[in-house]
Amino acid sequence: MDYTSRMGGKALGARLRRLSETIDRDATRAYATAGTRFEQRWFGTLNQLAINGPMTVSELAAALRITHVSVSQARQSLEKNGLIASQDDDADARRRYLALTGAGTRLIRRLQPLWRAMEAAALEVNAEADDAIAALDRLDEALARRSLFDRIMQRLGNEETNS
Amino acid sequence: MDYTSRMGGKALGARLRRLSETIDRDATRAYATAGTRFEQRWFGTLNQLAINGPMTVSELAAALRITHVSVSQARQSLEKNGLIASQDDDADARRRYLALTGAGTRLIRRLQPLWRAMEAAALEVNAEADDAIAALDRLDEALARRSLFDRIMQRLGNEETNS
DNA sequence: AGAATTTATGTAGGCGCCTACCATTCTGGC
DNA sequence: GCCAGAATGGTAGGCGCCTACATAAATTCT
Structure with missing residues (x-):
């Protein structure tokens, strides 16, 4: 359990950022290894x-x-x-x-095989993580119902509700 | 269900990136609303x-x-x-x-009240999302066990294993 | 028809983080 | 004691995305 996980919600944004960067980096590396210039x-x-x-x-x-x-x-x-x-x-x-x-x-x-491999790898990881993608869906939904900003402002008693 | 969710694993990185950006943005807005310059x-x-x-x-x-x-x-x-x-x-x-x-x-x-509000808001969202943070933990663990890159390469039959 | 508004796209500059590379300082084997 | 290699920190430049603002074209209102 590292710093960001111990921090609970406070570092949730940083947590997601790091995870997405890790995945992006691995994907970039995969493109490079496959010898294809791809952004x-x-x-x-x-x-x-x-x-x-x-x-x-x-x-x-x-x-x-x-x-x-x-x-x-x-x-x-x-x-x-x-x-x-x-x-x-x-x-x-x-x-x-x-x-x-x-x-x-x-x-x-030309990229089809690589994309298929990426898809399969992602689904494997997702399965090991007990369907983390579903959790992300739920996170999206919760934030769509009510934004984090609104929830924060409400707790501050500061009903600006400019959103 | 939007594009990135329909794409399953293929857009997982983009998904996480967007989510983290949404959260960062809301946090930034909260700091601004609280009248504090904070990065x-x-x-x-x-x-x-x-x-x-x-x-x-x-x-x-x-x-x-x-x-x-x-x-x-x-x-x-x-x-x-x-x-x-x-x-x-x-x-x-x-x-x-x-x-x-x-x-x-x-x-x-000075930021303590705001941070507490952020923490509470994040935990509320997390609860609504049925503990998405736990899912992120599992994702981290799965990727630590074996990187996405390795999983992709294995599927390509390309055992470079340069990681 | 002309003004005000909305829509479609673009540019400038920023965010938080990264990799690649560089300089300086310390350390361990000989 | 010295020198190779490790450790520490820094700069340059990039990533993918964003907000703020600008421009031009289409549409709506009167």
Whole structure:
């Protein structure tokens, strides 16, 4: 039991952060070992485009539950690497449709075995942890019902409720 | 059920990252609302120094399970804000002992109510999530037994075992 | 039609943490 | 006593994501 676990709730954020970093790092290492240049942040966008076909920045942000800013940055990186291409929408000049290029499609195909291995490894760990993913679901739900901020403020007797 | 949960293990890292960011953000907002300038990364160091008295950078890193680099950066920020002071060790010139200043001690005292509220809020969420913290413990343990990287590599038939 | 608002996307800069690398100081074997 | 290697701390630069703000285009209101 290390520091963050002994701290109970107080270091929950730090705890989650560290865990996510450990996992990200291992994934990055796996990509490197597999000899493929791949950035973590590409995954969501690439995966969505493979599933749904061309999508706009905002659609991707909504689907991935990240900000459009992050999608925009991922887009730049993906385009620079020739994995996707953007195309203006004739009907609405604000929109920018992103689509996989041939190279993008090939990369996804090449990564299939690795992604399957990652998925299997993650599920194995999850099983050993007695379905930690379900616990994360419950955490998400609890926070969606009422944010941590609101809960903190209530306890301080400080009903600003600006959220 | 959003994207990351539907993805099962494949987006586990992203999932944890998002959750930790949500919590960090709410905590930051709570500090701001409480009218106190406070950076998340100060917490671990400040807390350890309050508990144990003066400690070196490496000792803090080990206790907090982060790199000495992060501690070193937190130190600079804490010193710049007058909350801690460093002092050279006469016996070993490499060592740098960090200790709370009066301002640091006062800040901690002033933050006690907020920290208690945060702790209580976190425990409430944790209870609603049916002890998600325990699930995180199990996740840590599973990954300590065998890293995600090793599990992935094994599945790829690629026994590099460079870890 | 023109103004106000909303929507779509982008840039700048920040967060907390990391790896890679560097300098200095201490220590243990010879 | 000296020198290789370990220990301690630091800097540079990066990661993936964010908020705050900016711009342009579409839509709504009157």
